[in-house]
Amino acid sequence: MRRRNWFLFSALCFGFAFLYGPILSLIVYSFNESRLVTVWSGFSTRWYGELFRDPQIIDAALLSLRIAAVNATFAVALGTLAGLAVARFGRFRGRTLFTGMIAAPLVMPEVITGLSLLLLFVTLEAAVGWPSGRGVTTITIAHITFSMAYVAVIVQSRLSTMDASVEEAALDLGARPWKVFLVITLPIIAPALVAGWLLAFTLSLDDLVIASFVSGPGASTLPMVVFSKVRLGVSPDVNALATIIVGVVTLAVIVSGWLMIRSERRRERDVQAALADRS
Amino acid sequence: MSGAASEEPSGSGRRRAFWLSGRGLVSSIPYLWLLLFFLLPFAIVLKISLAEPIIAQPPFTPLFGPDGSLQATIDNFLFLLEDSLYIVAYLNSLKIAGISTLLCLLIGYPMAYGIARSPRAIRNILLLLVILPFWTSFLLRVYAWMGILRNNGLINNLLMWLGVIDQPIQMMNSDFAIYIGITYSYLPFMILPLYAALERLSPDLVEAAEDLGCRPWKAFLTITLPLSVPGIIAGSLLVFIPAVGEFVIPSLLGGPDSLMIGRVLWDEFFGNRDWPVASAVAIALLLVLVIPIMLFQRMNLRREGA
Amino acid sequence: MTKWRKPDEVPFLRLEGVVKRFGDFAAVDGVSLDIYRKELFCLLGGSGCGKTTLLRMLAGFEQPTAGRIYLDGADITEAPPYERPINMMFQSYALFPHMSVESNVAFGLKQDGVARVEIRRRVAEALELVQLGPLAKRRPHQLSGGQRQRVALARCLVKRPKLLLLDEPLAALDKKLREHTQFELMNIQEEVGITFIVVTHDQEEAMSLSTRIAVMDRGQIAQVGTPTEIYEYPKSRFTANFIGSINFFDGKVARSEEGELTVTVPDLGRDLHVRSTRQLAIGSDVSVAVRPEKIVISRDPLDLPNSVRGKVRDLGYLGSVSVYRVELENGALIKVSAANTRHSAEREVDWDDEVYLGWRATSAVVLTE
Ligand SMILES: Nc1ncnc2c1ncn2[C@@H]1O[C@H](COP(=O)(O)OP(=O)(O)OP(=O)(O)O)[C@@H](O)[C@H]1O
Ligand SMILES: [Mg+2]
Numbered sequence: 001m002r003r004r005n006w007f008l009f010s011a012l013c014f015g016f017a018f019l020y021g022p023i024l025s026l027i028v029y030s031f032n033e034s035r036l037v038t039v040w041s042g043f044s045t046r047w048y049g050e051l052f053r054d055p056q057i058i059d060a061a062l063l064s065l066r067i068a069a070v071n072a073t074f075a076v077a078l079g080t081l082a083g084l085a086v087a088r089f090g091r092f093r094g095r096t097l098f099t100g101m102i103a104a105p106l107v108m109p110e111v112i113t114g115l116s117l118l119l120l121f122v123t124l125e126a127a128v129g130w131p132s133g134r135g136v137t138t139i140t141i142a143h144i145t146f147s148m149a150y151v152a153v154i155v156q157s158r159l160s161t162m163d164a165s166v167e168e169a170a171l172d173l174g175a176r177p178w179k180v181f182l183v184i185t186l187p188i189i190a191p192a193l194v195a196g197w198l199l200a201f202t203l204s205l206d207d208l209v210i211a212s213f214v215s216g217p218g219a220s221t222l223p224m225v226v227f228s229k230v231r232l233g234v235s236p237d238v239n240a241l242a243t244i245i246v247g248v249v250t251l252a253v254i255v256s257g258w259l260m261i262r263s264e265r266r267r268e269r270d271v272q273a274a275l276a277d278r279s
Numbered sequence: 280m281s282g283a284a285s286e287e288p289s290g291s292g293r294r295r296a297f298w299l300s301g302r303g304l305v306s307s308i309p310y311l312w313l314l315l316f317f318l319l320p321f322a323i324v325l326k327i328s329l330a331e332p333i334i335a336q337p338p339f340t341p342l343f344g345p346d347g348s349l350q351a352t353i354d355n356f357l358f359l360l361e362d363s364l365y366i367v368a369y370l371n372s373l374k375i376a377g378i379s380t381l382l383c384l385l386i387g388y389p390m391a392y393g394i395a396r397s398p399r400a401i402r403n404i405l406l407l408l409v410i411l412p413f414w415t416s417f418l419l420r421v422y423a424w425m426g427i428l429r430n431n432g433l434i435n436n437l438l439m440w441l442g443v444i445d446q447p448i449q450m451m452n453s454d455f456a457i458y459i460g461i462t463y464s465y466l467p468f469m470i471l472p473l474y475a476a477l478e479r480l481s482p483d484l485v486e487a488a489e490d491l492g493c494r495p496w497k498a499f500l501t502i503t504l505p506l507s508v509p510g511i512i513a514g515s516l517l518v519f520i521p522a523v524g525e526f527v528i529p530s531l532l533g534g535p536d537s538l539m540i541g542r543v544l545w546d547e548f549f550g551n552r553d554w555p556v557a558s559a560v561a562i563a564l565l566l567v568l569v570i571p572i573m574l575f576q577r578m579n580l581r582r583e584g585a
Numbered sequence: 586m587t588k589w590r591k592p593d594e595v596p597f598l599r600l601e602g603v604v605k606r607f608g609d610f611a612a613v614d615g616v617s618l619d620i621y622r623k624e625l626f627c628l629l630g631g632s633g634c635g636k637t638t639l640l641r642m643l644a645g646f647e648q649p650t651a652g653r654i655y656l657d658g659a660d661i662t663e664a665p666p667y668e669r670p671i672n673m674m675f676q677s678y679a680l681f682p683h684m685s686v687e688s689n690v691a692f693g694l695k696q697d698g699v700a701r702v703e704i705r706r707r708v709a710e711a712l713e714l715v716q717l718g719p720l721a722k723r724r725p726h727q728l729s730g731g732q733r734q735r736v737a738l739a740r741c742l743v744k745r746p747k748l749l750l751l752d753e754p755l756a757a758l759d760k761k762l763r764e765h766t767q768f769e770l771m772n773i774q775e776e777v778g779i780t781f782i783v784v785t786h787d788q789e790e791a792m793s794l795s796t797r798i799a800v801m802d803r804g805q806i807a808q809v810g811t812p813t814e815i816y817e818y819p820k821s822r823f824t825a826n827f828i829g830s831i832n833f834f835d836g837k838v839a840r841s842e843e844g845e846l847t848v849t850v851p852d853l854g855r856d857l858h859v860r861s862t863r864q865l866a867i868g869s870d871v872s873v874a875v876r877p878e879k880i881v882i883s884r885d886p887l888d889l890p891n892s893v894r895g896k897v898r899d900l901g902y903l904g905s906v907s908v909y910r911v912e913l914e915n916g917a918l919i920k921v922s923a924a925n926t927r928h929s930a931e932r933e934v935d936w937d938d939e940v941y942l943g944w945r946a947t948s949a950v951v952l953t954e
Contacts, residue, residue: 005396007389008389008392008393008396009393011386011389011390011392011393012389012390012393012394012397012405014386015386015387015389015390015393015466016390016408018386018463018466019408019409019412019463019466020408020412021427022420022423022424022427022463023412023415023420023423025423025426025427025433026419026422026423026426029426036431039431039436078308078309078312079309081305081306081308081309082306082309082310082313084305085302085305085306085309085310089302089305089306092302092306094310096580098306098310098313099576099579099580100576101313101314101317101318102313103575103576103579104317104572104576105317106517106575107516107517107520107521107571107572107575108520108521108524108572109520109521109523109524109525109541109564109568110521110524110526110541111524111526111541111544111545111561111564112324112524112561112564112565115324115544115548115557115558115561116320116321116323116324116561117316117320119320119323119324119327119554119558120316120319120320120323122337123323126337141316142316144312144316145312145313145316145317148309148312148313152309163677163679165675165676165677165679166679166680166681166682168644168646168666168673168675168679169673169675169679169680169681169740170681170692171645171646171665171666171667172644172645172646172666172667172671172672172673173667173672173692173693173696173740173741173744174667174668174693174696174697174744175667175692175696176667177301177667178301179696184681187683188682188683202414205416206416206417206418208417208418208527209526209527209541209545212549213548223416223418226416226418226419226422227418227527230418230422230425230531231530231531233425234422234425234426234429238419238422239426241419242415242416242419242422242423245415245416245419246415249411249414249415250411253407253411253414257407267726270724270726270727271726271727273727
């Protein structure tokens, strides 16, 4: 038993080193003076300055954030409805196709999704004149389509672990179905919706391939700009950008983790208090 | 008694019309969205793969000619078969995705098992550490490896400084770099389903087997491994399917001769502007992946039923 | 069978041939029942016999495959749950986790559009009734199991439904708390005067709580009656066996006169006499059923209409009573229980003693099946 523990322990160490080593190297070299990313020549924050003075990157970042926020909001709305339908409506006509269309985007190679959506947009434009041209709208639609699948999976798994008799109790007490959904179901699954929103936001912020296909002139998202930069070789201001992103994500995770632990602690105290009351 | 419900014809036991009066509406909004933006596009890709390229906007012939006759051609698919580049690219993609999936499994399984067997208090933190990289940019994580694997990158510099080598080893622009890139990027997708399967598995089972005289490794092979097969399949599919069509990793880390089909499709589309051939490449790729995708969907349905 | 209370009273809840099928499987298979106002009616039966399914059809969560349900004269078979004047207390309590005790209880009244002042008054009243006034501001996870259960009860009662359904309301409680709550439940029922239907698979609970009991078996009603009727006059081997334990003697009717049957049991050596008003053909197959505590056990011959000889094979000391297994001359094992009126050291009957068993003609029932 002890031997295996030792083996698992080293596997974990190696695995995490593998996961975090490259990220660490990005961060370290973002503070490198030299343009040659991997030759250390002294500490400097000059690449951060250059990053913020690059209008192309700033514009692209703002555009990406905007698309990501709109995408996440729509994806949560549509994904919640989809998750609700799969988890709560039993068997309905076309359910198999529906679950298939929710599962497939999770694994579909991006080049296929991107190409097929572009061809759809071109065809639609020729047929009905919408969407006219390609840009922010088409990117957003494309992102909603695949991120809603992720949200649907999260919502569905949350709903299937939620005690359905709580909803039945509300119906029994006289609430109409739509009211049950708004007053009972939504508040209970709210954490899952927040997680879904954040995931959809990140997915959109991260997407290069699909956006490249469906974007048009003038709409360059952050990954598209970064890609065209790094394709030519390493460039230190990209390291600076990566460091900022890692920093923001880590901060968000630490804060949310702290909030979670705190509410867990409070909950535990409450339960203790309730049990003590009984006597 | 109730207006709406009693108007319905009675007799069908399964009908629960009252349960959500807006049920149809609720499911039809996402349903229509997915039909329009997920399923319909495939039909269009199929249609265009049967067209001929022309220099026009859009750059392909319509499916029906001006006289209403069908103008479908399978020339594009024949072209894929004729030019060995495509066949090689498909096979190479499958090979690279397969080997990377195996690497993910080799690294991911012990990690997932280690996390599942670690004390409850730190389990969630370890899990979070696995997911965390996934929330940072995929593109930038691939980019990180460019800095590490280059001729004057981190590894070569380190090895030369240590005096192990005096010539940099060529690691960038090779299949090796692609394996590393895919394994690195997709590792969390392997670990999470594996962890889910292993965490459900009670340690009592292994202890019971050892109690009955099984050696630890035998207990692992006869108890733990078979019971985690669903996790292995789910994780492998989550890695393998998208990896076959991967574009970013081969184009940043791979060399000119490491052909992957995602990159071929991209070049066909953006470089040659040959939409019909790009569509044919996509359809062929989809055909290659249809069995694993259906397997993935079956696994989802089964898990839902359990 | 005697009707419960007044013979001319109209049933309050009526089920007519209610069937619920899941695929090919009939979970509830043709249940017809009449339940009267202010009854505390128990549904009793083994696991999976369809109790919950029946209750869910009454609440409106499941639609019957066939049959009708009438409440107070109105057909409610197809009414949605939120339009039925029926409330259900769930086995899991199903409290809304994100609302305080107070809001949980007020929820139903809000749905009915009751005025705010009125809501406040009635919620306070209901919480008073279940003695939870001081905990009104708490969340469900801050309550103990018993407190949660009382919130669930208050949440139903506050709506003053015509009918209250309780699915194994006491299942989650320990024995002490359970007995205490049983009485509380009966008191509350008397106080508010609502008709209760309680599901349980605990026969003692059913006997002590209810005005009437329906025993269910594989989706069907095996017998309906008051606790005494069910216990003293079971109609089938199933009910007889389900409630308490019982001994059976299989035989044939030899004589039938003046409300008394004589039954010949093979190899027993003597006929059994049973008081019964039933008219049965001579020679028909019957079982005579006798409860263990109705049998007198003695080392001396007994002067009773039914008396058989046997040997004590097994003896169980349960504190207040002792249970004997006696092997008869025909090889049958008979269970007898007797109150321990003496100290165990002075016990009269012991292992391997030759004993006489006897009982009155009124102590046994005759079952045809
Ligand atoms: N939704 C359903 N689909 C299929 N079968 C069902 C469904 N609900 C119940 N059943 C079946 O119907 C039968 C009766 O179930 P029910 O829940 O009514 O039993 P019960 O008497 O309440 O049992 P318990 O005492 O264990 O709660 C069971 O065999 C169960 O498997
Ligand atoms: Mg039940």
